[in-house]
Amino acid sequence: MRSALEWAQVRALVMDGDSEREIARRLGMNRQTVARLARSAEPPRYRRAPTGSQLDSFDPVLRRPLAEWAAIKAPRVTEILRADYGYTGSVRLVQARLQRLRSSSVRLAQRTGYRPGQVLQLDWAEMPTRPMLTGRERRVCALVASLPYSGAQTAFFSLDLTIESFLEGHARTFEWLGGMPRECVYDNLRSVVARRAGEEIVWNRRFLHLRGYYSFHATACTPATPREEGSVEVAVRYLKSGFWPARRFRSLAELDGEYVEWRDRVCNRRLHAARRVRVDERLAEERAALLPLPPVRFGWSGHRTSRVPLDGYLRHGGCFYRAPEQLVHERVELRFDRDQVWICHRGAEVARYQRSYEQGVWLPPPFTGPEQPVAPLRVRPRGCWSGSSRPRRSRASRSGRTSASSRRCSKRRSSPATPPAPACGSATPPSPH
Numbered sequence: 001m002r003s004a005l006e007w008a009q010v011r012a013l014v015m016d017g018d019s020e021r022e023i024a025r026r027l028g029m030n031r032q033t034v035a036r037l038a039r040s041a042e043p044p045r046y047r048r049a050p051t052g053s054q055l056d057s058f059d060p061v062l063r064r065p066l067a068e069w070a071a072i073k074a075p076r077v078t079e080i081l082r083a084d085y086g087y088t089g090s091v092r093l094v095q096a097r098l099q100r101l102r103s104s105s106v107r108l109a110q111r112t113g114y115r116p117g118q119v120l121q122l123d124w125a126e127m128p129t130r131p132m133l134t135g136r137e138r139r140v141c142a143l144v145a146s147l148p149y150s151g152a153q154t155a156f157f158s159l160d161l162t163i164e165s166f167l168e169g170h171a172r173t174f175e176w177l178g179g180m181p182r183e184c185v186y187d188n189l190r191s192v193v194a195r196r197a198g199e200e201i202v203w204n205r206r207f208l209h210l211r212g213y214y215s216f217h218a219t220a221c222t223p224a225t226p227r228e229e230g231s232v233e234v235a236v237r238y239l240k241s242g243f244w245p246a247r248r249f250r251s252l253a254e255l256d257g258e259y260v261e262w263r264d265r266v267c268n269r270r271l272h273a274a275r276r277v278r279v280d281e282r283l284a285e286e287r288a289a290l291l292p293l294p295p296v297r298f299g300w301s302g303h304r305t306s307r308v309p310l311d312g313y314l315r316h317g318g319c320f321y322r323a324p325e326q327l328v329h330e331r332v333e334l335r336f337d338r339d340q341v342w343i344c345h346r347g348a349e350v351a352r353y354q355r356s357y358e359q360g361v362w363l364p365p366p367f368t369g370p371e372q373p374v375a376p377l378r379v380r381p382r383g384c385w386s387g388s389s390r391p392r393r394s395r396a397s398r399s400g401r402t403s404a405s406s407r408r409c410s411k412r413r414s415s416p417a418t419p420p421a422p423a424c425g426s427a428t429p430p431s432p433h
Contacts, residue, residue, distance in 0.1 A: 002033065004043035014038045054089050055097050061085060062094075066101055074098055114149040116282070117289030120181040121146050121232035122170070124161060124189065127244055133159075133251065134358040140255070143169035146235035147181075150282030151272045153235040154263060157255050158338055159357060163206050166191040167300035168337055170210055175297075179290025183217040185229050193220050213298050215291070242267070252338070303335045311366070316341055318359040324350055 006027065013023045020038070024031045037044070055062070058081055065072050065080065074095035081087035081094065122145045130137040142155040143166060154176050156169035166189075174180050186192045194202045201220055203211075211218050221228040243262050249255045268279050306314055308327045313320040314334050323332055323343050333344040342352040353363045 001046060002029075002037060002044050007037045007040065007043045010034055010037040053093065053097075054087070055093055058085060058087060059097075062097060062101060066098070070102070112148075115289070116149050116286045117179070117181055117291075119148055119183050119185055120173075121148060121185045121229045121235075122173075123187050123229065123232045123236065124166075125155075125236040125239065128240055129244070131247075131249065134356075138357070141165075142239065143173075144232055144235050144239060145169075145173045146232040147283070147286055148231040150286050151231070151275070151279045152268045152283040152286070153232075153238070155239060155259060157252055157259070159252070161191075162302070163191050163204070164300060164302040164336070165338060167206065167210050167298070170214075171298045171300050174214065174293060177290060178287055179292055180214050180216055181290060183219060184211075185219045185221065185232075187221050187226075187229060188223055192218070196220070196223070210298060210300075213294065238267070301335045301337045303333055305331055305333055307331050313362065313366075314343065317355075317357070319356045319361045319363065321353050321363050322351070 006029070009027060010023060013026070018026075020031050020034045024034045027034070061081065062077065065077060074091055077098065078087070078091045078094045122143060125142050125144050127140045127142065130139055132138075133140075138159055140157060140159065141161055142157050144153060144155045146153040154173055156165075156172050158165040158169070188196065190204070192204055192207050194204045196202070203218070207218075226233055243259060247255070247258060249258060268283060270279055271277070272279055272282075308314065308323045308330055310328060312322045312325055312328055314323060314332070315321075316334060316336055321334075321341050321343065323345075327345055327350065330345065332350070335342050335344060336355060339355055340352060341355045343350050356363060
């Protein structure tokens with residue numbers, strides 16, 4: 001076999017206009033070899049005819065278990081081939097063949113277009129740092145909502161990931177938009193998807209209440225495919241990099257105020273990086289295409305029934321909130337959201353408080369009156385007892401005391417009474433006889 005150098009030399013001499021006879025004479029090779037090298041577009045190389053694999057004859061047998069059990073493993077297939085078909089090769093050969101026979105699970109990405117007011121994408125995001133709130137570092141989360149058509153976004157901040165915060169974030173997002181989109185797209189959040197078995201989705205019951213109240217369609221993304229909600233993923237990155245760094249606030253109310261200013265002044269007035277359009281102009285188009293809101297606000301608050309204890313304080317989130325005194329031992333309903341806690345009795349509100357996230361806070365503080373003065377302890381001398389305060393003696397001591405007293409009294413009665421002797425110098429009274 002001729003080398004790649006000889007092939008290159010022949011091609012170069014042919015381009016110079018030399019004849020095949022002259023090239024063969026100069027390079028010392030046969031004229032037919034020169035003609036073959038001149039016609040070849042690639043350098044010569046050694047090629048061996050494929051001998052095939054011993055699994056080629058088992059190809060129909062391999063496709064059968066794959067059609068019935070798509071997740072079957074190579075060791076089990078090898079065991080079947082060895083036991084029933086006399087296969088003598090290795091497991092690695094079977095594993096490589098199964099990888100070629102299985103269909104690829106990677107889906108091709110495509111750019112999706114949206115109409116105004118058609119889709120709203122929502123997802124939870126945890127902020128990269130933990131600020132100091134109520135005396136300690138706390139995790140701050142945000143329910144981010146993004147409109148793919150315009151690129152506009154908004155966020156609802158919370159200190160937890162509860163279903164109450166999730167529902168409240170939806171209601172406040174719809175109120176900010178002034179209407180409802182036709183469809184909401186979610187990742188596989190526990191607040192949305194209770195469980196999932198393949199293509200079958202079991203929705204969260206409280207989320208179904210929200211979905212039916214606002215009458216919108218809901219779509220849960222395929223697991224491990226974040227590109228299905230790429231708009232909200234971009235919004236989360238923009239929130240973490242464009243708004244969050246170097247922020248100082250003491251409460252969630254201050255954080256909401258700073259975010260609203262940044263959202264309306266910077267975020268939703270920018271020029272969209274991909275489509276090169278003004279976000280606020282397209283947001284106006286989307287608001288005109290949204291569905292109208294229900295006349296009554298959705299009730300997102302959490303609630304539980306409890307009996308008022310003797311002190312009148314009901315516990316929630318490590319804090320205590322007082323109910324009216326006349327409701328002691330009565331059953332009341334404790335309601336709460338992100339900012340407030342209120343108490344209802346028979347459908348009427350009887351108390352409302354600002355929610356506290358500091359542990360062990362009593363609202364309002366318990367009333368403590370002045371302490372009553374303690375009377376000093378009166379110590380009586382020994383033997384000075386009066387009335388019923390005299391201590392009782394044992395039966396034996398009382399019987400011994402009584403017998404001795406009776407003996408003394410009988411002795412006095414048996415002896416005659418003698419008058420007392422007159423004092424010195426006193427006259428002796430005359431005898432009556």
